[in-house]
Amino acid sequence: MDRSFEPQTKLIIIIHYDMKFLITILLIALLSFLCGLYLPWWGFALAACLVGALIPQRPGLSFLAGFLALFLLWGGLACFINAANNSILSVKIAQILPLNGSPVLLILVTGFVAALVGGGAALTGCYLTGKAPLRETEEELSLPYPEEEPVA
């Protein structure tokens, strides 16, 4: 099989591929935010799992999408709230937890905790619907980044 593409085609594939990854992230983040309005704090795990199941990706990327989505969502929300609050509360909480009174660390920890759960949930969703590694999938996914030189 000929695996070489024209550079233009290659670019389209990269964009297409990255768009899918990006959309996964955005979708997880958006659904997670909505879940946060109506469900307990762990509601976003359902969202991440659902999106992970519906948008097939390589497991590693699925995890990464869930991880980044939640890191950005919780970290971002925390950052936004913190700015409006002039760090009045984060400084205090970061002494209790204890994070050396650092709002930045507290925001990172906030994002990281959600990110771990989000990643895990997306991965779980991915495995729920994902098929065992098929050549086709493998091929499609590895296209933009061939790991080894094709055998002639």
Added chain:
Amino acid sequence: MRIVPFGISFLLTAGLVYTLNMQMGKIPPLGKFLSPQHGFWQNAEPADQAFDTTLSLPGLKDRAEVYFDEYLIPHVYANSQKDACFIQGYLHAKFRLWQMEFQTHAAAGRLSEILGPGDGDRYIKYDRSMRRLGMVYGAKKTLEEIEKDSATKRDCDAYTAGVNEYIKGLKESELPLEYKLLNYRPEPWTNLKIALFIKYMAYDLAGADNDFELTNAKSLFSKEAFAKLYPSVQDSLDPIVPKGTSFLPAGIQPKIPSTADSLYFNNKDTVTMQEMKPEKSNGSNNWAVSGKKTLSGRPILCNDPHLSTNLPAIWYQMQIRTPGYNTYGVSFPGAPYIIIGFNDSCAWGITNAGRDVRDYYSIKFKDDSRQVYWFNKDWKTAGQWIDTIKVRGRETPFYDTVATTVFGPVMFDPTFTGFSDVPSTRSYAVHWKANDPSNEMETFSRLQSAKNYDDYKQALEYFKTPGQNIVFAAKSGTIAIWQQGEFPAKWKEQGSFVMPGEDSSYMWQGNIRAFENPYMIDPERGFVSSANQAPVDTTYPYFLGSDFPLYRGLAINRFLSHMDSITPNDMMKLQTENYDIFADMAKPLLLRNIDDSRLSAEDRNYLNVFKLWKCRNDPGEEGPVIFSRWWFHLQQDIYDDEFSKSRLPLLRPYESTLLEALLKDTAYEFIDNINTPEKETLKQVVTTAFLKSIPELAAAGKEDKLTWAKYKDTWARHLLRLPAFSRMHLPIGGGTHSINAAKQFHGPSWRMVVQLTNKTEAYGIYPGGQSGNPGSPYYDTFIDYWAAGKYFPLWVMEKEETKDKRIKWIVHLSPKQNSL
């Protein structure tokens, strides 16, 4: 589906969620806690938060408005007292819910339910102490009285409905921060909780006694020595009602039991139990000056109650206007009405009377079941209740079986020795005045709308415990003070020690009639005042107990008698006065008795600083630190040899006792160290005490803590004692014996100055902020100003000022019809 990886990742994720949803030791469930949409971030209030809203609430009778000013102080406009109470409940809950519930949980002996057993089960001990003392039992009796009166019942019902209306609309994300941190939820508010709050204050202000300590001292020391350690007369006392006032003959003359000498005064039994005690220095200042001493020609009333400087603060400031009254002041989150404040006609303020209204009786039970006890030459059946104390983190609750006697509940017995580890076979029942029925709420309901002295006087009649000195001033010119409360008429030294509980002759025999309580109206000297000193001299026909601080009262009266053309500004200066009259009286004594030949050059440097000190406890002074260490070592040196002989709970003599003794008698018998063959002199011990403080002073100097404010280290401390939620190291002077009585965790909890001119001119400040939320910019609004001795004008908003620029937010309230 890929079964194996799915299974693994599902389990790992679920496990992670489960872990993050769990409380681990003191760490709250992290997932829930950190969630920006549920957890603590939701309590991070935007700095420009708008509080405007329109609320439609069932339980309101009419439309109402709440105008919030720039400090988040609400100015409530309601059409009835009932609606005002409803709104007050709603506002207290909105800004102070956690604190209200926490304090009433503490009062009800339910701390372990929230905080767990504590180190060495100390929260369980706290809870048992509260319940055995009868806090819940007393609150229920108070509730009955409140509900017997249609007005206070209506108001408390409305207040409770207001609190619950707020709780009902509370989403998980809106829970006050402390609930999230401790991971629990508020329960519905009840009228009983209002009564519990009143008991919480009663415990704080009338829950102190030294019965066990003095009982032990009586068995340890000779009669003569005891009289010198705990004298019943204070030489420099300037009582609330001046010396020389004549009193009515006693309406009730309590009879000393015939067995008093053998069974009471000469009884050598000791007590190992250790009581839980409220903050010892709960005190306060208040005074009113008449128009003839003021520049305006109108009275000025001042009050600063000294309580624990907690965060959220014990007070919540507000104005309440109804067609019946227009009142401004501070309220207790947890109870309706304004407690200290003023209206369009008059002003009032309170200080603690500090009379001993808690006594112990030694009970002889037949056996360990404690069901039958010996009383009046017969076996009498004891009552019994079983307390169920839920303990967080433990499967089974703690059950506490409490026997009750004719005197009251059995506070201590072999199953509960309080905070002592020493086992005991004895049992002691407690009789506490706060367990008698009363309705203190009625007093504040009536004060809110009081128009003149008669209204004030009538309002006072309902106030029984904790006894208070209630000062009053009216626009008409009247000034007055009453020591108000229902006090047992005691024979001399009744209840100073544990009393025999085997017959009725040791019981309280009746109450002093209210009109015999000490009071003053429009005195010639032009002012009335109180600062927790003894209310009267020894010509008063009743026994009062002997634990009364002397010095603030002395200083206030001296200042006031020399002042004229007084302005509100002068009064603010007086309230924040750091002059220490105790130090001023002790200083010459110390300097007379220092042996210069024993001092090194470095020692003399410290001595010079002390010599030059003007006895003002200002924040930057080193003098007060030197004095405080010196006096500490002096009293240790003098009393340690006698007191360290025993491990029983004992009370060291008061500072005033030692000072007055040394001023009278340089050969005070306790100066001699009984463990040495030589006879020490005053000069020796004064010099030794000074030398002992030098290394401490040097160490303090190295840590930059040699100046008074840094050494004393005043905090506004969060109720959970979390440093992160507290304001630490406040640069404030004063201290125990200064009028500005700011100590480490305790001090002037609300400073108020009210000039009763046609248009009232009032100033006030408290160490806190209107919001109880540590994430709000309004959490500590007033603290720095308070520490600096500054005041805010108290703005009584008029109807035509609704457009004033000081109003930042408006809440419109309207009744919600249940049928739609």
